[in-house]
Amino acid sequence: MKLQRKNRVRALAVGALAVSGALALSACGSDDTTGAGGGGAAKPSNIKCDGKGKLLASGSSAQKNAMDVWVQNYAGACKGTEINYQPTGSGAGVTTFLQGQTAFAGSDSALKPDEVTKSKQVCKGGQAIDLPMVGGPIAVGYNVPGVDNLVLDAKTLSKIFNSEIKKWNDPAIKKLNPGAKLPDLKVQPFHRSDDSGTTDNFTKYLKAAGGWKHEPAKKWEGEGGQAASGSAGVSSQVKQTSGAISYFELSYATAGKLQTAKLNTGAKEPVEATVDNASKAISEAKQVGKGDDLALDLNYTTKAEGAYPITLVTYEIACNKGNKAETLPATKSFLTYISSKDGQSALKALGYAPLPTEIADKVRATVAKIS
CATH class of the missing domain: 3.40.190.10 (Periplasmic binding protein-like II)
Structure with missing residues (x-):
């Protein structure tokens, strides 16, 4: 059974890699729900797909395989919006976001204080925040x-x-x-x-x-x-x-x-x-971000039985306020999906760790307030 499980996981992960050519995909509004990670694209539940045009994002390559599947699944539900995520690396992704070129960035490290300060030039009336979205070893x-x-x-x-x-x-x-x-x-x-x-x-x-x-x-x-x-x-x-x-x-x-x-x-x-x-x-992580910022402090020295200490949490970096009017609907819609139970349930088969319930609830509540 263990060998069969490993083979199944490997097959799913390879499938995720095959999706990588489909970074820019169209999607259509639907309230129908199917299970994530099945034979076809999952249809997110309770999502208003009212965003139009192209949504650009870049950053963490660690979450690339998750993003490939999320974009494919989102495309099965919403038309009229292209989601284009480029796995350029966390540093490059944050830099591009702070230059106002992308709607959000993926980063395997939380923002530094000087980056938060700089983000206020892009996030008019607000600032960039860290939204934990993908965990894993x-x-x-x-x-x-x-x-x-x-x-x-x-x-x-x-x-x-x-x-x-x-x-x-x-x-x-x-x-x-x-x-x-x-x-x-x-x-x-x-x-x-x-x-x-x-x-x-x-x-x-x-x-x-x-x-x-x-x-x-x-x-x-x-x-x-x-x-x-x-x-x-x-x-x-x-x-x-x-x-x-x-x-x-x-x-x-x-x-x-x-x-x-x-x-x-x-x-x-x-x-x-x-x-x-x-x-x-990851369940031992403590929130160190203030307010809407949900940055976490991971425990790298854990000696708990069965706890693997070399972990990362990939954050989606987004403005809590001051998002561009033309990208706000799609940004909020997509982040709502990937933080939802549907979005998180697609992760485990790909070798990622879904967010612990307490953290996921905070992320969903924060995404709901983005403006």
Whole structure:
């Protein structure tokens, strides 16, 4: 049964990737409801599809597979609006939004204070806010021939990604994997070349739990290694490079059939990167945003049984007030759908974690007030 489930999840994730050519899709108003993630496009319930024209958005590549399916599902319900989301990376997405070029942005990191201040020039009478929308584990994918069950911890990962551990049979890795046949093979770490919220969250974990020598940031600060653009880029490099290791959202590992490391967190058993295990960690998050801003503080050092600590939450960055009149209806309609039970229920099969109920309720209430 477990194998069948994995195969089913992989098939769904690959299907999501196939949707990627359909970023700009039309949609039509309907109040009919079907289950999300089924054989056809889901029809969102209780959504007024009164937006017209093209809605541009960009940012996080970690949520790309979710966005592909959401756009496809939305297209099954609403005509007259094109939703075009470009997975340019969190940093680029926020920059484009703050320049007033997009209706909303996707970011795997909450806005910084200076970005909120700058947003007031775009959000007339309001400001940009963080709306948690997609949760999930950041998988540590690897390509080591003959090794299909690898355990790592934060300290070892910090040394690997700072080029301090150079061979896969290093004593530190051996200690975590007694009995494993680790080869005398060069470790080839890959990191993101673009400013990335995934990098920010991954290095926050390394800093909090593993003594990472650098400050966490969207821009990679580690020493050595090789770079590739986007989650698709680094996961592709792992797939084709013997000895490679990198970090990316779980659906890329699932779609690429890549091995992922379990984490020794101090719990009784090493923790696997799964949606359910990530949900356990995300449920410990605390809201640190004020007012309409729903930014979260994640617990990267959790030792709870079955809680996978390298998680991210992707935010949709939008104006709480002062949205452009021509894009407000479609923006509000689309954000209402993706935060709805229909929208969130489509996530799990793709390797994402739906929002915990308490957080989802706050997001829906906040989206309803956008003006």
